Amino acid sequence: MRIAKTIAGGLALxxxxxxxxPKESQGFSLLGHSLGQGQRDFRVFNxxxxxxxxxxxxxxxxxxxxxxxxxxxxxxxxxxxxxxHGSDVAIGDxxxxxxxxxxxxxxxxxxxxxxxHAMILSDNPGxxxxxxxxxxxxxxxxxxxxxxxxxxxxxxxxxxxIQGIGCHEYGHALGLGHSxxxxxxxxxxxxxxxxxxxxxxxDDSAGLQAxxxxxxxxxxxxxxxxxxxxxxxxxxxxxxxxxSGNEVWFTQAGIGGNGxxxxxxxxxxxxxxxxxxxxxxxxxxxxxxxxxxxxxHAGLSNAxxxxxxxxxxxxxxxxxxxxxxxxxxxxxxxxxxxxxxxGFLGTTAVTIDSVxxxxxxxxxxxxxxxxxxxxxxxLDTLGLVEIEISGSxxxxxxxxxxxxxxxxxxxxxxxxxxEAMNSLSPHVLRMGGQPSNVTFLWVSASDLPxxxxxxxxxxxxxxxxxxxxxxxxxxxxKGWVETAFQFNGLPFLTNIYWQGVxxxxxxxxxxxxxTNVAAGLWTF
Amino acid sequence: MKIRLALFGALxxxxxxxxxxxIQRLDLPGMIGxxxxxxxxxxxxxxxxxxxxxxxxxxxxxxxxxxxESLYDGSAVTVDVSFLGGFxxxxxxxxxxxxxxxxxxxxxxxxxxxxxxLLPDVGANALHAAHGGIYxxxxxxxxxxxxxxxxGFAVKNNVKVGDLRKAIATVRQAQQRKED
Numbered sequence: 001m002r003i004a005k006t007i008a009g010g011l012a013l014x015x016x017x018x019x020x021x022p023k024e025s026q027g028f029s030l031l032g033h034s035l036g037q038g039q040r041d042f043r044v045f046n047x048x049x050x051x052x053x054x055x056x057x058x059x060x061x062x063x064x065x066x067x068x069x070x071x072x073x074x075x076x077x078x079x080x081x082x083x084x085h086g087s088d089v090a091i092g093d094x095x096x097x098x099x100x101x102x103x104x105x106x107x108x109x110x111x112x113x114x115x116x117h118a119m120i121l122s123d124n125p126g127x128x129x130x131x132x133x134x135x136x137x138x139x140x141x142x143x144x145x146x147x148x149x150x151x152x153x154x155x156x157x158x159x160x161x162i163q164g165i166g167c168h169e170y171g172h173a174l175g176l177g178h179s180x181x182x183x184x185x186x187x188x189x190x191x192x193x194x195x196x197x198x199x200x201x202x203d204d205s206a207g208l209q210a211x212x213x214x215x216x217x218x219x220x221x222x223x224x225x226x227x228x229x230x231x232x233x234x235x236x237x238x239x240x241x242x243x244s245g246n247e248v249w250f251t252q253a254g255i256g257g258n259g260x261x262x263x264x265x266x267x268x269x270x271x272x273x274x275x276x277x278x279x280x281x282x283x284x285x286x287x288x289x290x291x292x293x294x295x296x297h298a299g300l301s302n303a304x305x306x307x308x309x310x311x312x313x314x315x316x317x318x319x320x321x322x323x324x325x326x327x328x329x330x331x332x333x334x335x336x337x338x339x340x341x342x343g344f345l346g347t348t349a350v351t352i353d354s355v356x357x358x359x360x361x362x363x364x365x366x367x368x369x370x371x372x373x374x375x376x377x378x379l380d381t382l383g384l385v386e387i388e389i390s391g392s393x394x395x396x397x398x399x400x401x402x403x404x405x406x407x408x409x410x411x412x413x414x415x416x417x418x419e420a421m422n423s424l425s426p427h428v429l430r431m432g433g434q435p436s437n438v439t440f441l442w443v444s445a446s447d448l449p450x451x452x453x454x455x456x457x458x459x460x461x462x463x464x465x466x467x468x469x470x471x472x473x474x475x476x477x478k479g480w481v482e483t484a485f486q487f488n489g490l491p492f493l494t495n496i497y498w499q500g501v502x503x504x505x506x507x508x509x510x511x512x513x514x515t516n517v518a519a520g521l522w523t524f
Numbered sequence: 525m526k527i528r529l530a531l532f533g534a535l536x537x538x539x540x541x542x543x544x545x546x547i548q549r550l551d552l553p554g555m556i557g558x559x560x561x562x563x564x565x566x567x568x569x570x571x572x573x574x575x576x577x578x579x580x581x582x583x584x585x586x587x588x589x590x591x592x593e594s595l596y597d598g599s600a601v602t603v604d605v606s607f608l609g610g611f612x613x614x615x616x617x618x619x620x621x622x623x624x625x626x627x628x629x630x631x632x633x634x635x636x637x638x639x640x641x642l643l644p645d646v647g648a649n650a651l652h653a654a655h656g657g658i659y660x661x662x663x664x665x666x667x668x669x670x671x672x673x674x675x676g677f678a679v680k681n682n683v684k685v686g687d688l689r690k691a692i693a694t695v696r697q698a699q700q701r702k703e704d
Contacts, residue, residue: 111581121641122642122643123639124619125637125650126550126555126559126652126654130608130618132617169618189546189549
């Protein structure tokens with residue numbers, strides 16, 4: 001009796017399961033919702049904060065205008081599309097009445113129903129990402145604890161694949177649950193280093209078709225698209241366009257918005273519903289174009305990339321200077337700065353306030369198309385200094401702010417840890433500080449201190465028993481002043497220590513602040 | 525008896541397969557190597573709350589209070605284990621266990637790991653791999669059986685609690701030897 005009741009109960013459960021579970025030969029499962037045309041948009045809030053998530057900066061004409069994590073997620077979503085995405089034959093395997101509409105970047109995470117992909121500031125062990133929401137909007141979040149990678153090709157063994165995991169999560173957004181087919185994109189789990197989920201398999205597309213129907217013969221389809229930069233005319237080729245009353249959807253230009261596509265409405269077609277020509281509407285940017293003929297799932301075409309062709313010339317532009325504020329004098333050496341921007345490859349010259357930097361040996365390094373490093377030489381002015389780069393791709397410039405050293409500085413020669421000194425030539429000393437202040441300079445063979453209570457404290461001089469006053473020097477308007485000394489007759493390998501104090505003539509403070517100690521080694 | 529258990533196990537396997545998110549594929553050694561602890565315990569409380577963060581906005585988190593024994597050393601354990609998501613409409617997210625996994629009074633096996641940031645300002649013992657870290661049990665005539673969930677899960681096949689305890693011990697010993 002007990003067994004019979006249990007089997008009957010089990011059969012009842014099994015029946016219920018059969019209503020939602022796939023057929024024995026299929027693995028997919030359904031979540032019970034679908035996305036209407038009003039929810040086909042998707043955006044990316046690119047807050048991924050590890051380098052590998054946004055290091056793919058190679059333009060791709062099938063994903064124009066976007067790079068890194070945004071491009072990867074774009075690919076992951078349009079993989080569910082009904083046809084190939086432009087000339088990217090690897091993307092667009094859904095073969096169903098379903099196509100998403102890429103709407104660029106969001107300027108925040110979009111909340112719960114903004115249809116936005118974003119990283120979440122959460123470390124969740126064993127969980128890569130999640131999706132929530134449904135027919136009225138959704139969100140996808142990627143946990144921050146993974147080393148996210150944007151590809152575009154392979155990824156390292158310890159990296160989590162944005163494109164593949166994004167493709168899986170978007171599968172949930174459009175209504176698919178997990179698949180019992182371990183090879184499906186919608187299989188329950190994945191691993192770091194894996195990119196296989198980028199491409200949906202037959203089980204995934206079967207699930208998609210179970211929700212949206214297999215691709216209809218009457219579904220509009222785009223087979224080609226061109227854009228004339230001069231006239232702003234878009235020319236769309238395909239089939240199954242309405243003679244009149246088409247809507248053409250574009251990706252929004254810029255960042256933000258609400259995800260609603262930029263739409264041209266009441267658009268006619270020609271050549272028997274195979275050609276649409278229209279002007280690019282205001283607010284439309286590079287991205288995807290879709291044609292809508294009716295309101296049902298089968299009434300929206302595949303997405304086709306719109307690239308502003310010919311590609312605009314690579315602009316040489318410096319966007320960031322690190323650091324952007326520099327001291328006029330640094331105790332050890334010339335200051336290294338890093339320029340970040342675009343179009344740096346081919347740079348042949350760098351000028352600072354129109355003066356070329358040293359070319360032999362080269363004082364600047366073109367690290368990449370996006371980075372240049374250079375050592376800033378001593379300058380004759382405070383304030384904004386223009387740095388200009390020029391080369392085969394053009395010219396770009398920026399400014400750095402040179403300020404007087406906030407604390408007194410002393411540099412001996414090139415600023416090495418122990419400057420070699422000899423009797424052959426004078427040795428240059430530079431003192432940096434606030435213009436018009438006076439630096440009193442001493443030299444000693446001892447690095448034992450000489451405190452003068454209430455006045456100043458030196459780190460050299462051995463209580464003034466080995467301390468020689470070398471003069472007073474007024475800091476010039478450029479934030480530093482230079483002098484030179486020549487010695488002879490000192491014993492071989494004598495250590496020589498220099499130090500000064502900077503006296504503020506206008507508002508004196510006590511004890512008078514001291515410079516760093518500059519050390520030299522006498523040789524001959 | 526055998527038929528009943530197998531049927532129930534297969535049915536439960538089907539149920540558990542319908543929801544989830546992209547979690548990490550882990551077998552038992554993988555799970556034991558990554559997580560902090562595993563327990564066989566009763567769910568004595570289940571609490572869902574919404575936590576609002578100034579940047580992330582509102583997020584829902586569910587905490588299960590578990591009382592039972594450690595599968596590592598048999599000691600008594602009472603612990604709060606949390607995951608993101610809840611069960612009401614609007615709270616469900618694809619990584620959360622289903623409501624049936626979290627019924628108060630159920631005996632379950634849970635794998636969990638401390639994280640300082642399950643949410644931006646919230647530290648918790650997180651259910652490791654979310655829904656992949658919790659396993660239902662049924663009482664059989666020969667003992668309590670943990671229901672396996674197939675390939676890619678820490679408990680792949682149905683297994684008795686005692687056998688899982690031994691398997692965990694074997695895995696931990698092997699991992700310890702490797703570290704030494």
